[in-house]
Amino acid sequence: MSSKVRKQRHEMPKQAPDMRISNFEEVALGYTPELAVAEATRCIGCPKKPCVSGCPVGVDIPEFIELIAEGDFLGAAKKIKEKNSLPAMCGRVCPQESQCEAVCTLGKKGDPVAIGALERFSSDYERAHGESLTEAAPSDLSLGKVAVIGSGPAGLTCAAELTKLGYKVVLFESLHATGGVLRYGIPEFRLPKAIVDEEVEYIRSQGVEIRLNVLVGTTVTVDELFEQGFDAMFLGTGAGLPYFLGVPGENLNGVYSANEFLTRANLMKAYRFPEYDTPIWVGRRVVVVGGGNVAMDSARTALRLGAERVSVVYRRSRTEMPARLEEVENAEEEGIEFMLLTNPVRILEDDKGWVKGMECIRMELGEPDDSGRRRPIPVSGSEFILDVDTVISAVGTNPNPLLIRTVSGLALGRRGNVIADEETGETNIPGIFAGGDIVTGSATVIAAMGAGKRAAHGIDEYIRTKNGRGM
Amino acid sequence: MYKILKKEILAPKIKLMEVDAPEICRHACPGQFIVLRMHEKGERIPLTIADSDRKTGLLTMVFQEVGKSTKELGALCEGDFIQDIVGPLGTPRDIEKLDCVVCVAGGVGVAPIYPEAKAYHQLGTRVISLIGAQTKDMLIFKDRMEKVSDEVYYSTDDGSFGHKGFVTEVLNDLLEKGLRPDEVIVIGPLPMMREASRVTGKFGVKTVVSLNAIMVDGTGMCGSCRVTVDGETKFSCVEGPAFDGHKVDYDELIARQKRFLAEEKLAMEHYLAGAGGCKCHQK
Numbered sequence A: 001m002s003s004k005v006r007k008q009r010h011e012m013p014k015q016a017p018d019m020r021i022s023n024f025e026e027v028a029l030g031y032t033p034e035l036a037v038a039e040a041t042r043c044i045g046c047p048k049k050p051c052v053s054g055c056p057v058g059v060d061i062p063e064f065i066e067l068i069a070e071g072d073f074l075g076a077a078k079k080i081k082e083k084n085s086l087p088a089m090c091g092r093v094c095p096q097e098s099q100c101e102a103v104c105t106l107g108k109k110g111d112p113v114a115i116g117a118l119e120r121f122s123s124d125y126e127r128a129h130g131e132s133l134t135e136a137a138p139s140d141l142s143l144g145k146v147a148v149i150g151s152g153p154a155g156l157t158c159a160a161e162l163t164k165l166g167y168k169v170v171l172f173e174s175l176h177a178t179g180g181v182l183r184y185g186i187p188e189f190r191l192p193k194a195i196v197d198e199e200v201e202y203i204r205s206q207g208v209e210i211r212l213n214v215l216v217g218t219t220v221t222v223d224e225l226f227e228q229g230f231d232a233m234f235l236g237t238g239a240g241l242p243y244f245l246g247v248p249g250e251n252l253n254g255v256y257s258a259n260e261f262l263t264r265a266n267l268m269k270a271y272r273f274p275e276y277d278t279p280i281w282v283g284r285r286v287v288v289v290g291g292g293n294v295a296m297d298s299a300r301t302a303l304r305l306g307a308e309r310v311s312v313v314y315r316r317s318r319t320e321m322p323a324r325l326e327e328v329e330n331a332e333e334e335g336i337e338f339m340l341l342t343n344p345v346r347i348l349e350d351d352k353g354w355v356k357g358m359e360c361i362r363m364e365l366g367e368p369d370d371s372g373r374r375r376p377i378p379v380s381g382s383e384f385i386l387d388v389d390t391v392i393s394a395v396g397t398n399p400n401p402l403l404i405r406t407v408s409g410l411a412l413g414r415r416g417n418v419i420a421d422e423e424t425g426e427t428n429i430p431g432i433f434a435g436g437d438i439v440t441g442s443a444t445v446i447a448a449m450g451a452g453k454r455a456a457h458g459i460d461e462y463i464r465t466k467n468g469r470g471m
Numbered sequence B: 001m002y003k004i005l006k007k008e009i010l011a012p013k014i015k016l017m018e019v020d021a022p023e024i025c026r027h028a029c030p031g032q033f034i035v036l037r038m039h040e041k042g043e044r045i046p047l048t049i050a051d052s053d054r055k056t057g058l059l060t061m062v063f064q065e066v067g068k069s070t071k072e073l074g075a076l077c078e079g080d081f082i083q084d085i086v087g088p089l090g091t092p093r094d095i096e097k098l099d100c101v102v103c104v105a106g107g108v109g110v111a112p113i114y115p116e117a118k119a120y121h122q123l124g125t126r127v128i129s130l131i132g133a134q135t136k137d138m139l140i141f142k143d144r145m146e147k148v149s150d151e152v153y154y155s156t157d158d159g160s161f162g163h164k165g166f167v168t169e170v171l172n173d174l175l176e177k178g179l180r181p182d183e184v185i186v187i188g189p190l191p192m193m194r195e196a197s198r199v200t201g202k203f204g205v206k207t208v209v210s211l212n213a214i215m216v217d218g219t220g221m222c223g224s225c226r227v228t229v230d231g232e233t234k235f236s237c238v239e240g241p242a243f244d245g246h247k248v249d250y251d252e253l254i255a256r257q258k259r260f261l262a263e264e265k266l267a268m269e270h271y272l273a274g275a276g277g278c279k280c281h282q283k
């Protein structure tokens, strides 16, 4: 199948920028079968499979791409699912440019194979063409009972894997809906919620009991769960505590944390207010502070909610921006303005408690700091005022403290994260496992999934050993 | 789904509902609240746990119809369901036996103050309650409060019951006469909590207020509920809702309460244009 002629990468068709900024439908439309086959045939099937080593869960990339090239789309989907249970999501939200595609051989001289787009294509094809590959529900879930806390990607994956292994799982979620950041953070135009729903329905069909509106640690305590007969517990409670800017004026009307802004828009569907009850307010001129996915999502959501002008203020330069490349490009196409090497100093107030501007200062890059990135340093005297009425702060989140502070003796790291073994998810308390953003701080969907899956096996081993059945 | 087992109209626009929520009741403490969402398109609104019974699992909420969601909630009937309720949320009040506490409540604030008065009363603390309302018809929880208080003073804006004027005037009188409680608890509209704190400040009496910032999740995830207390930003859903009344930045909070005024008005118009209203007696 390998072709000697280097073909250009096939880009996914997208909604035109001027169209998409006035709706919340998905931006990327996905490959047609023809495009997928054409892109798949670009893969040269490297014997050393560098791409596989770039994938956090080790998907058999050249194998599934070859199946696509042969036209066996369902086979390709099945191949991916051997290693990745949520491919429709990962194809959409993984930072491929710093994972599999970063090490693709073709990338050395040209564009890497569009692995993410192909992953997305095959799983969408599978979803659309009924021949459901979903396995029959396991009949026996008697090996033990496990409480999985938090229904983000870490919890969902851990629950699915434990069920496969033969455990009865109860999944607890404090919000009224499952999915964690997949639901409340990542907007519909990047990850349609129907995909999250399907995934959740799948694990429900496998026998996982889902309990919404339960804030573990408060509605029910960890000790009570153990008393109720759970053999082990997985904490996948995420990094939900937002930082603020720490500048004067941050509590003015018109200043949101990205979490509030996105939760209103996504979880509560405020973009459909007043059909939905939750209000959201976006001014004429919006500034988003931050350079990650959260900042891009906030900026693009603000645009879709009717802002005239949206800028992203980021204190480092373009190369340091942690957002997925594709989303930065999408944001640019949509007309989001980037003000790099710029930092907020204070937010200015009108006479009624609302934002009327933001004072910023220019930055320059100095020596590398402990994150390895060059440290931004303010350029004195370079202050200037941005004429804005809405400020969205997307400068990061901390591990969610609500549950973990109720578990006495649980070992925590410096930033309040849970300390857990990378391979097994074990914490210092027997029977309590953890993974995802609660352990690593804000990371990625695929990393959270990987941690959930490994912890499921850690839990399996723990319960077997405890019950004297060994491995 | 949470079934409404009892509905009672306490005063014009003030309603009581009891729902079956055993898990929440098992852990509920005075000062805590729940967040509910009526249906798929509903918003998440916080309401204080006005009472909870560990044995029966019955959770009591009392609310005033002030906008779309509370009006729609008020139109639900016994036997109807509320889709989502999560709780108990917020930091439980640290209640220990004291010599004397004064509970100052304004309007619907009587309901949330009741569990605190009750807890103090059960510990043998002398409880003096000051209850204010616009008019006699709007006084609620009278019997309940009298049962858990050693003394009760009333005030109405129009003088139809008790002192004519604000409840904070009654508070001022008592303090001027030399009453020095260990703690004054104030729950009511923000201007009233601000005024009560100003009054107690003059006498150096410890004051706890319960803030009603606009919330979304109620679990510390969004920061919508942030308030400034003693110069620091606090998330009132997890670090509160009770705070030292002398340290709250009321002006900021009053401004923040108005963040969605235009939208709230629109929501109400939208609701009234559809078929709103109580259907309890149409069945």
Ligand SMILES: Cc1cc2nc3c(=O)[nH]c(=O)nc-3n(C[C@H](O)[C@H](O)[C@H](O)COP(=O)(O)OP(=O)(O)OC[C@H]3O[C@@H](n4cnc5c(N)ncnc54)[C@H](O)[C@@H]3O)c2cc1C
Pocket: A092, A093, A094, A095, A149, A150, A151, A152, A153, A154, A155, A172, A173, A174, A175, A178, A179, A180, A181, A182, A185, A186, A214, A215, A216, A217, A236, A237, A238, A239, A240, A262, A293, A294, A297, A324, A400, A402, A403, A435, A436, A437, A438, A442, A443, A444, A445, A446, A448
């Ligand atoms: C706006 C945004 C955009 C992002 N974009 C991307 C992207 O494009 N690509 C990418 O790879 N990553 C992205 N990320 C990061 C990624 O979403 C997270 O790393 C990932 O979701 C972490 O998964 P998790 O399961 O650990 O936690 P979460 O997804 O945070 O889920 C935790 C869940 O636990 C629940 N919970 C918390 N405490 C309790 C409790 N006590 N009891 C019960 N339930 C509880 C929470 O309500 C939540 O539902 C983005 C993040 C955000 C915020």
Ligand SMILES: Cc1cc2nc3c(=O)[nH]c(=O)nc-3n(C[C@H](O)[C@H](O)[C@H](O)COP(=O)(O)OP(=O)(O)OC[C@H]3O[C@@H](n4cnc5c(N)ncnc54)[C@H](O)[C@@H]3O)c2cc1C
Pocket: B033, B043, B044, B045, B046, B047, B048, B049, B062, B063, B064, B065, B066, B067, B068, B069, B070, B071, B108, B111, B112, B211, B212, B213, B214, B215, B216, B241, B257, B258, B261, B264, B265
């Ligand atoms: C911790 C806490 C406990 C509360 N306990 C009670 C109670 O026991 N009884 C009671 O009657 N009321 C209580 N409230 C207030 C109640 O939540 C609001 O009245 C209700 O949300 C208004 O919704 P609405 O749609 O009817 O009115 P809207 O028209 O939407 O709003 C009317 C006013 O209510 C406030 N409000 C609006 N949305 C919210 C929200 N999501 N969260 C908080 N405030 C909001 C705003 O100040 C607004 O101007 C409490 C609030 C908090 C924060």
Ligand code: SF4
Pocket: A042, A043, A044, A045, A046, A049, A050, A051, A052, A061, A062, A103, A104, A105, A106, A112, A113, A115
């Ligand atoms: S590195 Fe690129 S070309 Fe090589 S096998 Fe992987 S996807 Fe194909």
Ligand code: FES
Pocket: B214, B215, B216, B217, B218, B219, B220, B221, B222, B223, B224, B225, B226, B235, B236, B237, B238
């Ligand atoms: S309501 Fe969201 S943090 Fe308090």
